[in-house]
Amino acid sequence: LGVDDEFQDGRSPQAVMAALESRGAAGRSWLEELATSRDPWFNINVGDGFYHYHRSWNDDLSLPFSALPGYIANAKAGEPIERPIEKLMAERKQLIEDYRELLNIDEERAAYDQMIALAHRVFPYVEGHKFYCEHWYTNLFFNKIREFGALLAEHGFFEDAEDVFQLTHYEIEAAIIDLMTAWSNGSPPRGPARWPAIVEERKAAIKEWAEHETPPALGPVPEVIDDPAIVLLWGITRERLDAWLAAGSQADSSEIRGFAASSGVAEGVARVVKSVEEIDRLRYGDILVCRVTNPTWAPIFQKIAAAVSDIGGSMSHAAIVAREYGLPAVVGTGTATQKIKDGQRIRVDGGRGVVTILE
Structure with missing residues (x-):
């Protein structure tokens, strides 16, 4: 074109x-x-x-x-922009076969085959549900709520349509009934005298909470963590907890350790992204440093040099996508977004699970 x-x-x-x-x-x-x-x-x-x-x-x-x-x-540049589906399918097939060969009993191999087949059958439904229910439906729902917010804002209940989300659903119902009743009998609604102060108080509280840096974990350290979902998705193991505790007493350390999620070494400028609203600050060759990534962040992986996250294990989104793009990644660091400053130059060693602050 x-x-x-x-x-x-x-x-x-x-x-x-x-x-x-x-x-x-x-x-x-x-x-x-x-x-x-x-x-x-x-x-x-x-x-x-x-x-x-x-x-x-x-x-x-x-x-x-x-x-x-x-x-x-x-x-x-003549480089493919589509995901290498055939290559990924071949790698998947090889991995399945390699792990199957580790099993020595026919019953175990049969169970393994059944679980693999079940995973292949179920996974498209999992992805479909995520899009149709958690994304498409909730997007339409929240935008309808914004229409109520715009109506209430127009009549002085608060300043902006987004302020409607500072109210509970019971309070939204009460505000709409208040406005409807006032309209029907020709009297002014009571909402403009009630809700602005409440909304501002709640927004101020949320702003203060958002600026608070929370520790990576709370409570006593368990002796054993054997839930595979916690280990693979969130990267929480006894070793990681011990490392987080040790990191708390080494505030000046230039090394941050996590899971070796995707091999390779990259150096670049750290771009600390603590919310999705900051994604557009990423530039080509930056190293993404974030709390956790989401599948909808996948497009940005073709512009970054490496990825570092506070949360995640070897099967987390950041780890999987980094491997698909051939990018170094260290996940489950616990403290990367707190210790790395935006704009610092860092080195990511995805094979060793080490992030080094160079300046």
Whole structure:
């Protein structure tokens, strides 16, 4: 189409789309294809789907658009931009066979085959449920609540439509009944005198809590951690807990240890991302340092040099996607986002599970 020059790193989606509108038929053609893809697939949000502040791609195009310059650069360089599905399928098959050969009893091999078949059958339903229920449905639901918020804000119950999420669902119902009753009998609603102070108090409390740095774990250290989900997904083992405790007494240490999630070594500028709203600060070649990643963050992995997370094990999202992209990754550090400062130069050794602060 010849409009690739409009996609520049750091340029807002609104600026890109406005520029495409002025590029004639080619620009409009691209925008039409975008519109086709947006419904329903851009109803995926940048979080796990459970919170109103995790907006969908349809509501905020920043995340998908931030990845486009990298895809364009790769395509121009003759590099594939699609995921290597055939290669991944071959690796999956080989891994299944390798682990099967470790079993010496026919009954164990039969059980293994059954579990593998069950996993292959169930997994698409797991992914489908995540999109249709936690993402698409909740996105539509929260946007409908925003419409109530806009109505209440228009009548002075609070300043912004987003403030509706500071109320419980019982309070929202009461506020709407208050407004409806006032409208029906011609009297002013009581909400404008009641809710603004409550909303501001709650927003201030949330702001203060958000600025508080929490420890990676609370409570007594268990002697044994044998739940595979906790180990593989969250990276919580007795060794990791001991390392977190030791790290607390070594505030000046330049080394941070975690799970060796994806091999390789990379040096670069650390970009500390503590919320999804900060993803658009990532630039090509940065090293992502975050609490935890989400599957909808996958597009940014083609622009980073390595990944480091506070939370996660060898089967966490950051670990799996880093391996697919061939990027070094260290996960389950517990304290990386607290010890690494934004803009510092760091080295990530994904084979040893070590992050070194270089400056």
